[in-house]
Amino acid sequence: MFSTRVTRPGRAGVVEVAFTDRHGGVSRPPFDSLDLGGAADRCDEAKANADRVARGLGVGRLTVMHQASGCGVAVVDSAAPPQAPCDAMVTATYDVALCVRVADCVPVVLADVNSGVLGVVHAGRRGVTAGVVGATIDTMRARGGEEIEAWVGSHVCGGCYEVPAKMRAEVSAAVPAAYSCTTWGTPALDLGAAVTRQLEESRCRVSDVSGCTLESPDLFSYRRDGARSGRFAGIVVLKPPT
Template identity: 50%
Template structure:
């Protein structure tokens, strides 16, 4: 169920895997992404993760590969429904924020409330300042990296008073596996040189993790890397490996 968990002061982070849930089919039993297709299984899977981590609520987003950031206030967190992470797949609930980054000040006063990002090859990036309790969750694939979603999230956290930020870059498709057309590589590398890479079979690729680390370091953020290539590790979800049938893993960050 949990790929890894880490702590930094009052901050807790976790990344999930494909196991320990109730989803049926080739995507693995712990699919946290198919909320519309199978809301009952998604609800149970999220409930299992919440119980395992001791979370009161999980705030999620509808990710669209853009640079926009959504602020989650303590009032928002207090009013967030128990199944709010399922969005409007639950009758009567509002649609999830249509963004690729969530940020929040210290939410511990309203209980352990986690911000959540879901991926199946893209980068799940979690951000936190353990002193102020400001946290962020970011979905950063090739398009989002080039659009500047990580600097935007860091700036939003600074605006909340965050000082020394730490980022956790979670499991994602590695440079040795992320093959792209040569023209796409040239255009991407022109904007972010750290993206330049080659697959293990000698064709053009992109190194999302290296580019994210370079952007975050330039923003004064300390970077921690959580290992695992989604394409080659059978314990992780991968769209590149499994196509449309792939599930989603989650990265979660909260403050105790």
């Protein structure tokens, strides 16, 4: 169920960080089995899967967003999902389990264990170019986030994410670290490197917990499976001090 799980005690409470994989859920092939995406025809299974993940983390529910591939940041103070589409959420409320869902884009989880300000980011090509990572960190800092730690989760790697040369030129003009080549020598983007650079520029301490979605059978990949791909997730929650 979880590919990564981290517990960080701090002054504000205990921060739990988790990334899911595709195992331990109820969805049937090709979405087997822990698909958290849930298009209309499979939302019952996705809800059952989300409930399993929430139970695994000891929370009531996951707070998901309707992701828009832009750079909107929603500040949430309850477990209810944001009304408007967005690509990042920030909270400082106990037991609100922020959840970003992906299948190749970069899931980023953010936490300051002392102020208790948390964030998640859906960092796709458009969001990275538009600066969604920096916008999220600015929002966290405005709410008291100081020593922000970041976890970069699994995504399609810079050796696999082939794009047209023009697209590589456009994205790497905005974020030079995104420039990459596939292992077979064609233009590519390294969104993980781009996000890491943006996090470091925003003075975050970065932990890379990523694998390549396209190469790993344990993860969902839209590039590999298209419409037959599920979604996995990055999650962060602050629990009260014990």
